[in-house]
Amino acid sequence: MASTHRRWVFVRRPEGMPTGAEFRLEEVPTPDPDPGQILVRTRWISVDPYMRGRMRAGPSYAPPWEVGEVPRGGAVGEVVASRRPGFAPGDVVVGTWGWEEMARLDGHGLTRWPWPDLSPTLGLGMLGMPGLTAYFGLFEVGRPRPGDTVVVSAAAGAVGSVVGQLARLAGCRAVGIAGSAEKVAFVRDVLRFDAAVSYQDPQWTAALEAACPDGVDVYFDNVGGSVTEAVMDRLALRARVVVCGQIARYNQEGPAPVTRDWLWQTIAKRIRVEGFLVGDFALRHAEALERLAAWVRSGRLVGRETVVEGFERVPEALLGLFRGTNVGKQLVRVAGS
Template structure:
């Protein structure tokens, strides 16, 4: 094990869309684990859209980073030194780490990774926070019923792709919005979506929805916001449910555009619009993980990860989220040597 640790810092707060100047890579010493901690070498690092909010100097559901802070995110890593009886050197674990080669994690705050169930990177996607978000967001907030029509924006992403498959399992008709023909084909040909709309090649979202969902929309799982959401709100059925999970269309806006006023549209249909934070379901994470693991192990739940090679490319992987580079979960692989 080397004594040198690379860490990515927040170098400056972005003005609008972030760029590489917002990040700084520095070298530090590898930390020593305190009692009940683990020294973990990162093998896979998660980059997620919510991290854009942590780059702002405003209070939100996720604590903002200060300029000069080491960036944090979900990791899958190998225990290289253990000061806990719970794990041994060589074990694979997942938890909240850093954009770094090495990090110390409290043994109580990590979970084991079983490569026999799925590749390790899946524990940052379908078997991690995005999978749990999809599970609780759809089933608890969306409350799908057999025969419902479910629309998912950002459907080819880490959360949306799981939402659509769970909705299909529940007997729903599922329509997804995604940003390329490759993505829409993946949704319909492999994940079982009934229809998929390439929003980059569609001028009239409402007309596309009318064709794909002529009976209207009962559940909308919103990962995107913007004009797609404006269109979906005009198609909501009586007692529709809307789970607002993300608004990536606005994350880089310095001033949020108003757009069409949507509230009058939900009055006659008595639709319920509810914000979603997966942390609210923390006491039930075990339930979600058990079900998701069962579905993945049986082949009933498909998943895909877009892997960017090298810790040095972590900022590019993060920025790629806003241009739609990923299909499924975007992760960074951190090799331990040039030969790995």
């Protein structure tokens, strides 16, 4: 066990798009675990769009990262020392802890990875928060019916890629919107959505229209902004809009520009627009994870991971989410994984 390790500290709140200067790398002594604690070597760190919200001061659904503290997020690690019953050296654990190479943890919110036949990095993606977000957002908020056309934005992302596949499992037609030709090919050819369009294509709204000849029954929105406005124009009778993320807005300060008011059309079309958080369904996470794991095992649910190598690149990986550099789940591999 090294006597020192590196960690990231959040040193300033960004205005608008983060630059990376919000974080500082430092080296600190590695503590020994006290009774009831374990020491974990971090193997993988998850970066997720919701973290942009944690960079802001003030209350939100996730507590803000405090300046001067180590940012926390999803991670996979290996127990190297344990003074806590139920954890032993060599155990692979998934949970939420700080961006540091070695973490002393009390076991709270920590799970021993339960499926030896499946990669524990899935616990940060399809079998973790993003997969659960897709599952509950689509099934409980979107409530798709067989035959529905389900459109998902950020379709190549960690959540969107699961949403479209679950929609197909539910007997729906899945249409993805993504930000590049490469992502569109992934969504169509690997994830097997029925159709996919790139909003970078100048003709993309015509392509969306062609992909949804009967309109959009469920729109699972991860992005907001102009992409969402284009989908809103094509909602079908009794459409449901699942508001999951608004990444197009996360780096904007002040009121966001909008070009249309779509509220009026909710009446004649009886549209329902509803936001949710995955934590609202916490009591049912275990049930959903068993189903998701079964679909992964049977090959009905597939994904991709985009891996950035090296602990020193965690902020870079996070910033990449806002430029759309990831396909599928964005992870950082910490040295030695």
